[in-house]
Amino acid sequence: MSYQLLKGKKGIIFGALNEKSIAWKIAEQAYEQGARFTLSNAPVALRFGEINELAKKCDSIVIPADATNMEGINKVFTESMEFLGGKVDFVLHSIGMSLNVRKGNVYNDLNYAYFQKTLDVSALSFHKLLQTAYKLDAINDWGSVVALSYVAAQRTLYGYNDMADAKSLLESIARSFGYIYGREKKVRVNTISQSPTPTTAGSGVKGFGSLLDFTERMSPLGNATADDCANYCITMFSDLTKKVTMQNLYHDGGFSSMGMSLRAMTQYDKSFDNCDD
Numbered sequence: 022m023s024y025q026l027l028k029g030k031k032g033i034i035f036g037a038l039n040e041k042s043i044a045w046k047i048a049e050q051a052y053e054q055g056a057r058f059t060l061s062n063a064p065v066a067l068r069f070g071e072i073n074e075l076a077k078k079c080d081s082i083v084i085p086a087d088a089t090n091m092e093g094i095n096k097v098f099t100e101s102m103e104f105l106g107g108k109v110d111f112v113l114h115s116i117g118m119s120l121n122v123r124k125g126n127v128y129n130d131l132n133y134a135y136f137q138k139t140l141d142v143s144a145l146s147f148h149k150l151l152q153t154a155y156k157l158d159a160i161n162d163w164g165s166v167v168a169l170s171y172v173a174a175q176r177t178l179y180g181y182n183d184m185a186d187a188k189s190l191l192e193s194i195a196r197s198f199g200y201i202y203g204r205e206k207k208v209r210v211n212t213i214s215q216s217p218t219p220t221t222a223g224s225g226v227k228g229f230g231s232l233l234d235f236t237e238r239m240s241p242l243g244n245a246t247a248d249d250c251a252n253y254c255i256t257m258f259s260d261l262t263k264k265v266t267m268q269n270l271y272h273d274g275g276f277s278s279m280g281m282s283l284r285a286m287t288q289y290d291k292s293f294d295n296c297d298d
C-alpha cells in the first residue's frame with residue numbers, strides 16, 4: 022500500500038541484482054512510496070543480473086561501479102546528483118560477498134586474500150560510500166543511510182564464515198560514522214539486521230536451507246521476508262524515524278532475543294526418545 026512516505030525524496034540504491042535481492046524489493050517499494058532514485062551495482066552484476074529491467078520499471082538509471090573502488094563510488098554520487106537534480110535523502114548499502122564462502126573454505130582454514138576481499142566488499146565499501154558522500158556533501162540534512170546486516174555479527178552461526186567478521190565491522194562503521202555524520206550534518210546511519218532470506222547471496226551460505234527452517238521455527242513471528250525488509254527500510258528512509266541513528270536494528274521476527282522455544286524444547290525431548298546414552 023502506498024502512503025507516499027518518500028514523496029519528494031531522492032536516493033541511491035546499491036545492490037539490486039535480481040528479483041530475489043533485498044535491494045530490488047526496497048527499490049520497488051521506494052518507487053511505490055513516491056521516491057526517485059538511481060541504482061548501482063558492480064559491472065559484472067550488470068552482465069548477469071536483471072537490474073536494467075528494474076531501472077525501467079522505476080523510471081531510474083543504472084550507474085555501474087565496484088563498491089570497493091573510490092573513483093567508481095564518486096561517479097555514482099556525482100551522476101546521481103546530476104540525474105536527480107540535487108543532493109539525495111537516502112542511501113541503501115545492500116552489498117555482500119565472500120569468496121571463502123563461495124569456494125567452501127572453512128573458518129579455520131581461510132584464504133587471507135579472500136578474507137581481505139570479504140571485508141573490503143562487505144564492510145569497508147560502506148565506509149567508502151559514507152566518506153564519499155560526506156566529502157561531496159551529497160546527502161541532505163536529516164537524510165538516512167542504511168546498510169543490511171545479519172545476527173552473525175553478535176552470535177556464532179555455523180557456516181556464516183568470514184561474513185560474520187565483515188558484519189561486525191559493518192555495524193561498527195555505522196556507529197563510528199553515524200556519530201560524525203549526525204554531529205556535522207544531521208544525517209543518520211543505521212544497519213538493519215535481517216532474517217535469513219533466500220537470495221543469491223543468502224543461498225550461498227553453507228546449510229542455508231536448514232538455517233532458514235531453524236530461524237523460521239525459533240522466531241515467534243517467523244522469518245522476515247525481503248518484502249518485509251523493504252517495508253521496514255522505507256520507514257527508516259522516511260521522516261518518521263528522524264531521531265534513530267547509530268543503531269543495529271533487528272528485523273528478524275524476534276529471533277535475536279530467543280534462547281529456547283516451546284517448539285524447540287518439544288523437538289529436543291523427542292530427539293532423545295530413541296537415544297541409548
Ligand SMILES: NC(=O)c1ccc[n+]([C@@H]2O[C@H](COP(=O)([O-])OP(=O)(O)OC[C@H]3O[C@@H](n4cnc5c(N)ncnc54)[C@H](O)[C@@H]3O)[C@@H](O)[C@H]2O)c1
Nearest residue numbers: 036038042043063066088116117169217218220221222223
Ligand atoms: N539473504 C540473507 O539471508 C541476508 C540476511 C541478512 C543480511 N543480508 C545482507 O543483505 C545484503 C544484500 O544481499 P541479498 O541477500 O539481497 O543478496 P544479493 O546477492 O541479491 O545481493 C548482494 C549484492 O552485492 C553486490 N556486490 C557484490 N560485490 C560487489 C562489489 N564489489 N561492488 C558492488 N556490488 C557488489 C552483488 O552484485 C549483489 O547485487 C548483503 O549485505 C547481505 O549480506 C542478507
